[in-house]
Amino acid sequence: MTASAHRQELYTVEQVRALDRHAIDDLGIPGYELMERAAAAALVCLREHWPHARRMAVYCGVGNNGGDGFLLAALAREAGLQAAVVALGDSRGDDAERAREAYERGGGEVLSWEGQDELPDAEVQVDALYGTGLQRALAPEVAQLVRQIRASGRPVLALDVPSGINADTGEAPGEAIRADVTISFIAAKRGLYTGQAPGYTGQLQLDGLGLPAALWQGREADAVLMQPAALPPRPRQSHKGDNGHVLAIGGEHGTAGAIRLCGEAALRAGAGLVSVATRAEHLPALNSARPELMAHAVDGPQALEPLLPRATVLAVGPGLGQGAWGHALWLTALDAGIPLVLDADGLNLLAQEPRKFHGLAVLTPHPGEAARLLGRDTASISADRFAAVRELARRYDAVVVLKGAGSLVADPTGHVALCPWGNPGMASGGMGDLLTGIVAALLAQGCSLWEAACLGVGLHARAGDLAARRGGERGLIASDLLEPLRGLLNGRES
Numbered sequence: 001m002t003a004s005a006h007r008q009e010l011y012t013v014e015q016v017r018a019l020d021r022h023a024i025d026d027l028g029i030p031g032y033e034l035m036e037r038a039a040a041a042a043l044v045c046l047r048e049h050w051p052h053a054r055r056m057a058v059y060c061g062v063g064n065n066g067g068d069g070f071l072l073a074a075l076a077r078e079a080g081l082q083a084a085v086v087a088l089g090d091s092r093g094d095d096a097e098r099a100r101e102a103y104e105r106g107g108g109e110v111l112s113w114e115g116q117d118e119l120p121d122a123e124v125q126v127d128a129l130y131g132t133g134l135q136r137a138l139a140p141e142v143a144q145l146v147r148q149i150r151a152s153g154r155p156v157l158a159l160d161v162p163s164g165i166n167a168d169t170g171e172a173p174g175e176a177i178r179a180d181v182t183i184s185f186i187a188a189k190r191g192l193y194t195g196q197a198p199g200y201t202g203q204l205q206l207d208g209l210g211l212p213a214a215l216w217q218g219r220e221a222d223a224v225l226m227q228p229a230a231l232p233p234r235p236r237q238s239h240k241g242d243n244g245h246v247l248a249i250g251g252e253h254g255t256a257g258a259i260r261l262c263g264e265a266a267l268r269a270g271a272g273l274v275s276v277a278t279r280a281e282h283l284p285a286l287n288s289a290r291p292e293l294m295a296h297a298v299d300g301p302q303a304l305e306p307l308l309p310r311a312t313v314l315a316v317g318p319g320l321g322q323g324a325w326g327h328a329l330w331l332t333a334l335d336a337g338i339p340l341v342l343d344a345d346g347l348n349l350l351a352q353e354p355r356k357f358h359g360l361a362v363l364t365p366h367p368g369e370a371a372r373l374l375g376r377d378t379a380s381i382s383a384d385r386f387a388a389v390r391e392l393a394r395r396y397d398a399v400v401v402l403k404g405a406g407s408l409v410a411d412p413t414g415h416v417a418l419c420p421w422g423n424p425g426m427a428s429g430g431m432g433d434l435l436t437g438i439v440a441a442l443l444a445q446g447c448s449l450w451e452a453a454c455l456g457v458g459l460h461a462r463a464g465d466l467a468a469r470r471g472g473e474r475g476l477i478a479s480d481l482l483e484p485l486r487g488l489l490n491g492r493e494s
């Protein structure tokens with residue numbers, strides 16, 4: 001496994017092809033040699049994960065991904081392993097044809113496969129059907145093969161991309177290979193880290209195929225993969241005034257939980273002071289449960305206005321509702337000219353009354369809220385999350401977090417950062433309220449919009465992973481994250 005400096009950069013398929021061409025044309029490394037290196041790296045990976053496996057079945061497509069598979073099978077046979085190859089059809093392209101010939105010349109046999117044929121008996125199955133060349137959903141007969149591969153219950157090693165996954169967007173337009181391990185070559189394809197892809201890649205490994213670092217220098221990447229980070233230690237003489245004042249606004253009749261979680265998260269993420277502006281009925285519960293939260297009864301804008309001058313950051317939306325009360329507070333907050341984090345109903349109100357924030361806001365939509373903000377359906381957001389988050393940041397002139405597996409952060413200039421952490425246990429109520437409070441607290445402590453959004457998303461997801469590791473993903477609730485969050489914020493992993 002080649003550790004490579006470029007691993008934190010993410011590329012589109014087109015950019016990966018340009019890297020391949022650069023390696024071939026400018027560094028003089030033939031495409032076939034890249035294929036040989038890919039096959040060698042795949043065999044090392046296979047033996048790392050399944051050291052006792054003696055029999056493998058390699059499923060080869062007609063292109064270069066299939067070529068990788070043929071050369072892997074040839075190397076495996078040379079190493080004394082049994083390798084059966086099932087081919088989808090005749091190989092297309094010089095390198096793929098040459099790879100197939102090399103396999104057959106070494107005595108390898110190619111099995112054809114029709115609809116209901118039994119699959120070869122194997123301890124490990126290798127997916128070399130499609131890689132970065134996938135252009136649409138798998139054909140029905142290939143989808144059937146994929147289902148049979150899954151039904152066999154045998155582990156799967158996917159080469160470069162799990163077949164059926166779009167390496168640009170992370171979408172599975174139809175059936176797709178669920179791999180136990182995916183080994184991806186040369187550069188990290190952005191689609192493998194977001195959307196549906198993380199559910200299909202299994203453990204994702206990257207191998208730079210021994211290419212010189214010069215290959216990536218100065219080459220355009222599309223996004224960056226977030227790296228673990230924390231806030232710098234607090235100065236000894238720090239006092240609460242130094243760490244900002246978050247004013248959280250929300251909590252329509254009967255919905256105190258969201259704004260309370262938001263406020264608690266802001267406290268746990270280090271804000272110096274946290275106030276909550278909400279309906280009067282919620283004050284007794286708030287004050288008894290969390291006296292550190294200064295709760296204010298706010299029945300309209302005239303009661304909110306005196307609180308604004310003391311606030312350095314606003315967190316607007318958790319449980320706000322879209323009625324007259326919520327709308328009036330929302331308008332007052334947005335017109336205050338104070339940096340803010342907008343979430344939940346604050347975003348739904350924005351979808352109805354769009355405005356640009358000119359670098360004063362972080363928006364934190366989930367795909368459904370993003371769809372409303374763009375006037376599209378949720379499916380189109382999931383079909384290309386990178387395009388959607390960039391369009392949101394540009395249209396609203398704000399830093400935008402598009403939540404979901406592989407959360408994305410974009411700024412209005414098009415920079416995108418991708419969060420590789422998080423787990424399905426976090427798809428539960430209140431997690432978004434937590435994130436809003438965390439981002440607001442980081443802004444209050446002096447982070448820029450971009451830093452607060454990236455660090456906030458990363459801390460939130462890593463806290464979710466720590467909490468899930470301790471007690472499992474099922475039944476994970478937002479408040480479970482508060483303690484791990486505090487540790488991570490202070491640079492402690494456990």
Ligand SMILES: NC(=O)C1=CN([C@@H]2O[C@H](COP(=O)(O)OP(=O)(O)OC[C@H]3O[C@@H](n4cnc5c(N)ncnc54)[C@H](O)[C@@H]3O)[C@@H](O)[C@H]2O)[C@H](O)CC1
Nearest residue numbers: 020034038063064065130131132133134135136137138160
């Ligand atoms: N130097 C390099 O480029 C290296 C590439 N490597 C491997 O090559 C694949 C990409 O190979 P490519 O031939 O471009 O495409 P695929 O093998 O992924 O796909 C084959 C072929 O299939 C057609 N196709 C696409 N989608 C469908 C579909 N749904 N149904 C039917 N047919 C479809 C399309 O014409 C494709 O061209 C890359 O992933 C690497 O595995 C080496 O590993 C490194 C060097």
Ligand SMILES: [K+]
Nearest residue numbers: 127130161163
């Ligand atoms: K594949």
